[in-house]
Amino acid sequence: MALDITDTDVYAAVLAFITLVVGPSVEILQGQQNRVAPPLDPFVLMTALGAERIGTNTDGTEAVLTNGVLTGFTASVSADYRYRVQVDFYGGAEAEAWATSAELLWRDGIAFDSMPSNIKPIYSERLEQNPLIDAEHQWRRRWCLLLVLDYRPTWTQPTAAATGVTVGVEPIEVFYPDATWTADSGQTASADSGRSP
Secondary structure, eight states, X not given: OEESOOHHHHHHHHHHHHXXXXXXXXXXXXXXXXXXXXXXXXXXXXXXXXXXXXXXXXXXXXXXXEXXXXXXXXXXXXXXXXXXXXXXXXXXXXXXXXXXXXXXXXTSXXXXXXXXTTEEEEEEXXXXXXXXXXXXXXXXXXXEEEEXXXXXXXXXXXXXXXXXOOOOOOOOOOEEOOEEEEOTTSOEEEEOOEEOO
């Protein structure tokens, strides 16, 4: 049994997109890390907020071929989810510029083309400044953006399935009970018990 994508893959996809926006020299981190101090500005922080189902299950069965020979079957179950990731941009004026650029590009083909086929952008919202006070009691400038994407995980496991069917004719013994019927002429006839040919 296996799941083809997890939140690790979502982080990797969003990381690739954010790198397009801020460049490879800016540090991009995954949120909710214990005992790790944030780096100096500027940097970007990504935090997964959760997923909401937006589609029903799709089931499938596929043949497994090894060197052209059928060796088994794989059953699959997949569904679409609306997955939310908050991205925080820390820094000076560049933080606002990065957040706005990310919001613009997330709704563009650039973001769509930069991400895997089973993780695609849907929309973005809540582009806003949310400053915070750090450990030194200083304000840190932070621009926040919520990225919403379509997340389509697929669960698979080996299964059994039929490769063909053989249809044959088997004779059976069928008996019909005595019956009488009246013809339109008013005559009565009798049908004796008999076998079907």
